[in-house]
Amino acid sequence: MAELRVVFMDAGQGDSTLVVYPDGSLMLIDCGSTKSKGVVAPEIVNVLNMYLPATPGGNTIKTLVLTHADVDHYNMIQGLVTAGINFQHVLYGGDVADxxxxxxxxxxRSHPSVNAICGQDNYSDxxxxxxxxxxxxxxxxYVWVLAANHPNTAYADKNTNSVVLLILYQELKVYLMGDATVATEKHIVQHYSLAAFSGVPIPEHPAGATLLDPIGPENRVALKVGHHGSARTSSSQAFIQKILPQILFISSDTRPFGGTGLPNSTTISNIDTWSPLxxxxxxxxxxxxxINRVFTQLNAREGVYTTLYQLHPHQEGGSYHYVIKDDGSVDLQRT
Structure with missing residues (x-):
């Protein structure tokens, strides 16, 4: 049975996502960490080794996407190169000098196959x-680059440059947000609300609907939440109410940012309010x-999955393998 896998790998305070296509080829989206790097780096290699032997050509990742130039999204790439992993194509957001x-x-700069999108201002497919x-x-x-290199004219912020991807397979959608901000989300909603979607035959897509609108009555949508679950910068009401996610994945560790920890409970509460999980x-x-400014571990039946899932006795996380099968059914595995 053919299937598409989206593996949200535990990168500590960082980000790394692996897409496994039905033919076994791979797309790696980010690979970086600024907390728990020593713990998670071997685990990321273990996950890659689960899939690399089956790739066409062997030990080769077809596409590397670096969403933007924040260290926690790319500082482990060189280690993969040193380990002998090859990348056929590269796409990155922001300025290469960063x-x-x-x-x-x-x-x-030296990679022979850098995508033409790199360096283009405010790109969207x-x-x-x-x-x-x-x-x-x-x-x-089917994959769309919803945004890349979106400028922030108000203040310097690499996060607005984030490459944002939408994957569509078997009438399921997966949004991969990088650290995209509210400004990036606003651009996406405006750009993709201009025309009805008719690029790919989808039987249950309502006539006149846009690319971001629900497919059919179930509207099965997974969202990798922007900026590690920040309520201050990402996951705006207009964006969430447009895409209506049902399953949330958040990559984070217990590192605080300006006194605010990630993922933020306000983010989860907001998305729960704006979209029926x-x-x-x-x-x-x-x-x-x-309110209490502490990290809390819960056992819940909500569609929320963070790569940090255990606080005691050690801060531990894991990788989630979101599997979409060719009959449209979905499975979730954790390693």
Whole structure:
């Protein structure tokens, strides 16, 4: 049975997501960490080793996407290169000169197959044209770059530059947000509300609906929440009410930012209010309690999954393998 896997890997306070296409080829989106790096780096390698042997060509990741130049999204890439992992194609958000850690800027400059999107200001794929380099139409996988290099004219912020991806497979949507901000989300909503979507035949997509609108009555949508679950910068009401996510994945550790920990309970509460989260499985997850300013571990039946799922006796997390099968059914595995 063919399937698409989206693996949300535990990167501590960082980000790393692996997409496994039905033919076994891979797309790695970010690979960085600024807390617990020593713990999570071997685990990320373990996950990659689960899938690399089956890739066409062997030991090769077809596409590397670096969403933007924050260290916690890219500082482990050079270690993968040193370990002998090859990248056929590269796409990055922001200015290449900002990738200053671990010689990553030179790696990007010298790579022979850098996507033409790199360096383009305020890029978005056309609503009715999936990205040719990232999609696999013969396997029914369609991918859009919803945003890349969106400028923030109010203040300097690399996060607005984030590459944001939408994956569509078997009438399920997966949004991968990087650290995209409210400004990026606003651009996405405005850009993709201009025209009705007709680029890919989807039987249950309502006539006149846009790319971001629900598909059919179930509207199965997974969202990798922007900026590690920050309520201050990301996941705006207009964006959430447009895409209506049902399953949330958040990559975070217990590192505070300006006294605010991530993921933020306000973020989860807001999304729960603005979009009907569906039950999936009973699970543990950890979030930051705003009022008491402590991290809390819960066991819940909400569609919320954080890579930090255990606080005691050690701060531990895990990787979630979100599996979409060719019959449209969904499975969730944790390693």
């Amino acid at each position: 990738y200053t850690v671990n010689n990553t800027a030179n790696f990007l 056309p609503p009715n044209t999936p990205n040719a380099d990232l999609s696999a139409p013969t396997d029914g996988v 569906s039950a999936f499985n009973a699970h543990d997850f950890v979030f930051f309690e705003d």
